[in-house]
Amino acid sequence: MKRIATISAILLIVLCIMAANGDAARPRMKMTPQDTISPDALGAAVIKTIKISGNQAGNKRYPGVCENANGDRLVIYRGPNILYWYTFARKGASWSAPAVIPNQPTMKSCTSTDVEADSTGRFHCLWEDLQKTLIYASFLNGKWTTPTKVSSAGKHDVGGSIAVRSNDEVIIADVNFLRSPNNSKEIILYFKGKNDSYFAQKNITNDRESSTMPAVAVDPNDHVWVALKSDLDLHDTALITNLYHFDRNNSLIDSETLSVKSGWNFWPHIAANSEGKVMVSWVRSQNADHFTSLYNPETRKWGSIVKAGIGAPMKPWCTFWSKLAAHGKDFYLAAMNSGRYLRLMKFNEKTQRWANVATISDDPVYYFDLYSGNDQMLIAWDNANDPSNVYLTTVDVPALGPSTSRISGTVRKDSSGLSGVTMTGLPGNPATDTSGEYSADVEHGWGGTVRPQKSGYSFSPLSITYSNVTSNQTGQDYIAFIAIKSVANLQVEKRVERGFFNGYTLNILTWEANPENTALGLVISAQRVYRKARTEGNSKWARIAELAGSIRTYEDRNVASDSDYVYAVTCVDDKGNESAIY
């Protein structure tokens, strides 16, 4: 009996161990979304998942999701009949019945969905017809624009991404694939202004043969960032991640190559946070994981490459995909692990590590999209094993703080940006960068006067005064002038020239060259003499003479002997800039 009890106890222990091992080795982690909240990330955050697609028969794939500034949400996905469907929800209201986006061109298949919203609340949608054509349509107040092909005729697109500038300019990044003569690919940006009907095209460069899947983001300065994969050796044996950085005038500032190591680097994604920091993510075959790097706008350098620690198998290609979203200052990364379970992670900048936030799905995911709402991260996804539905998971995140507006612009001199101009009056007194651009976030309702300052320069306008700023103020530009100074040590001596009977009074002006102008290397091409009566206001200055730049004296003979005059002598440089009278 005792032996039986002993054997039973041993068996029980063995069974317990087996059971425990079985859980650990289980290939599919059966966790509810609530179970996956990371204690260091979201605290008491709530995760909810709903089925967003309707009951129509047919496969549903490639969802994209977005929330506009009004809190309205839109989900689009490739639905039955190989057409794109949508469902829309006003803030706080229920979702509309899924419907087909009207007037779509016939497609064989679709992929690469992306959605962004502009300041008016309009949703800008992009998807790729597997006939290699990018399709664009926008949605506002229940109405769709006619979906149109974006890419050039005769070329094939390989992925696409959409972003919106603060002035509501829509930007689409694309790689145009030209099969002949040499399978070359062009990285192209398309731009459509707020009131434009068509996209304008800007070729970035002829990139490497295997360049595909561009991702685009706009930072708070309206700079455009493009990430894409390229083939280092043209034989698909060393795919790298390339980054391009354009200013608000779409001029290329710099480009960078990350992840130049052996192995393949696929499918980058990119996002910019409210501080202007830019995060790029990609999946790397050699380490079978997702990697990221953070760009610091202050140092203008990319940080070290950080492993997300999520794992990524090499098989179903969609698992390579990762999506980044910035929520205020925070970056979130959605990516699938080795089991194709979709995870949401948050970047800790202090530790430079990604922390798990939630596992979004109990089921393997085929495709997904990530978007940062005001107080929720939105993840639209489909089921790899059951393509009959599309889901939307929301993860509560801290609501964005009091809304801020961004004041930004450029200080130019002779059409070039002027760096090092301190924008006094803005929070933090920011300075312009090497492109002459500046920006600062101000609190809702902010008011104040912004005055650019840099030694040796003057600006037009001298300042801009703001009151009750409630929206982004872009294009707050200034023109800088060399602060040419008037002459130095101006002396006036009243003299009389007369014979016995007749004569006149004259004022003798003498001065010296201003050493500040000399120090700046200014070429003084002319000097202008101004005069007014001492009792007159500044509006009464009258130019009485223009002299060569080398002259240091002037005799004003046209004076009344009983009047008292004030004089100013300004300098004019060879570009026509004139110093101030006083």
Place this chain on the structure above:
Amino acid sequence: MNSMKSKILLITVGLFILGMAMALPVAAQDQGQDQGQVQSEELKQPRFRIGAYFEGYMINDDNLKDFYHHSQINLPGFEASVHTVYNIDVWASYRIYQDEAKTTFYEKTSKFRINAASIGLQYRPVRWKFIEPFVGAGLDLYSYKETVEAGSDISGASGNATGFYVQVGTYANIYKFIALTGFYRYNSVKKTLANPLPDGSKSMDLGGHEFGGGIVVRF
């Protein structure tokens, strides 16, 4: 009003002198016819005198002195007289007053010139053999002109001025037809100007003190 009065006075005096110059020879002729002895005495003295002299002219106007930096200018003069009656001569003189200075700032040369003419009566109260002192009074008729060196913005100026003079002096008869003369003369020739002078006044006095001596031919 005062200016008008002085002009009227000067014109009156001038007309009187001219009248005297024309009337006295006739009267003398008539008197000679009546008084042969007296006429004989009168006819012994020369009828005409023509002389040249050198004098110092100390102009009255302080502004002129300040600007031209001279309180006295030495200048030549010429005189002529004709005897009428009772040792009274009609006397006239012409002098040229010239000065030069630089303008105040650009230092252009400024030249000032007075053409001074005087006409009046001269009375010799006693006639000794060698000495014939005289007193006289009459009109001054001046014209003046200032010119400034070319290149100056200052315009020149010119004008006329009238006044009167009084004088005292003597002739020293050193030979039958030759006499020396010495004199002192005071002129008052005031002018009101359109533009103010450096001191702000608009009144100019071209007169002044003259003293000098010369040689006279009498016949």
